[in-house]
Amino acid sequence: MSETVTVDVVLPCLNEAEALPWVLARIPDGWRALVVDNGSTDGSAELARALGATVVTESRRGFGAACHAGLLAAEADLVCFCDCDASLDPGLLTGFVAAVTAGEADLVLGRRRPQGRGAWPAHARAGNLALARLLRRRTGLRLRDLGPMRAARREALLGLDLSDRRSGYPLQMVVRAADAGWRIREVDVPYLPRSGKSKVTGTWRGTWQAVRDMSRVLAQPPDAPAGRAGAGASSGGAGAPSGGGR
Template sequence: MKSVTASVTVDVVLPCLNEAEALPWVLARIPDGWRAVVVDNGSTDGSAEIARGLGARVVHEQRRGFGAACHAGLTTAEAEIVCFCDCDASLDPGLLAGFARMVEDGAADLVLGRRRPQGRGAWPLHARAGNLVLSRMLRRRTGLRLHDLGPMRAARREALLGLGLTDRRSGYPLQMVVRAADSGWRIREVDVPYLPRTGRSKVTGTWRGTYQAVRDMSRVLAEPVATAAATGTGGRG
């Protein structure tokens, strides 16, 4: 059963690279009245056609990279609140209703999903280790005591655009958190079940992929505070 959030409009950005198997499950769980924005990042398995056939708005982003896909979705979105979620069936987008409600009610400016693995294979050891290292680096950089830098999140669209995000690779989710923290946003973390994904991960499915993601994110953490907080707008709408 789909959850329902309140009065504001919500768009869900779903970066997608060869997720034909997972798309029906994911799109069936988008809350009623919300719009799914599937950003196809060069799929060769018919993902775009499947998403379009299931009622999603499809955006094509030719530049490869998780951040490139996410930002293309953000700039395409028109709703007051924008959510992000992986498109591999590891996370249930229906849970975003609670995230959006917190943003709408003013309880938080940015809500992040803390992944809680469910079953074997849900979160490989190397990916979990990389996440732990980055969380500790983020704490030193910003003071935030976050446990996860996962892809499930919600915030107001105009405020997100105001952060001036520039990373177009794996560092995009972290840059969002760093710049939001430097701008004084109220950031909350909510536990979410993390399921074994459908298909193979394109980012952290291997040690090499995890290393690349950590390297991308380390560059983000090296940003000077003055640069990261350039907007200083906060997340309040």
């Protein structure tokens, strides 16, 4: 690559001490891990610091609150997001970053492909599928997943003026990026059985809450985000993202 690539990886964290060693060991060399502690009581923050991560404290509970706190704390040109529960390998983000840096996409999303039984509960998968269909209706994007693993440029993300601080945050990012004409790509990533219990979709109640949060995002009328993803943004709208493995 001709440009110097600097990357911050935002890792929202709520009681993930069991998973942190595995996750942080897979952060690519030279990248910075931003572990956003969202009220952990199991020593996650202390462990993350001991393992070399930068720890950001976000007292307001919520997946979106943690993600956005990490985005605001980021300093690198490129920012990645990844769950901190060992269900996704952050080492795979190198391909995401390469696509953004090369100008092939403005936002790269990971399409989760379950590996083994229990990796993705049926109720969570059903909720995700329903939301993907609603998203297609709202934006025209033919995405098959709304997973948390993604990469984009920091300034462009800040320009989207994201406001959701609950489970709707990842969806709002995609919707506003589509409205701004970003090129959005989806690529396959292995989805492993997570460490511990999911705080969002591990139960029917959690899944219902996530679907409700995201449905509110989809109900919002299209607006005009502050800016496009950069000079490489396409002029013909978001279009249909290209799926496929790496």
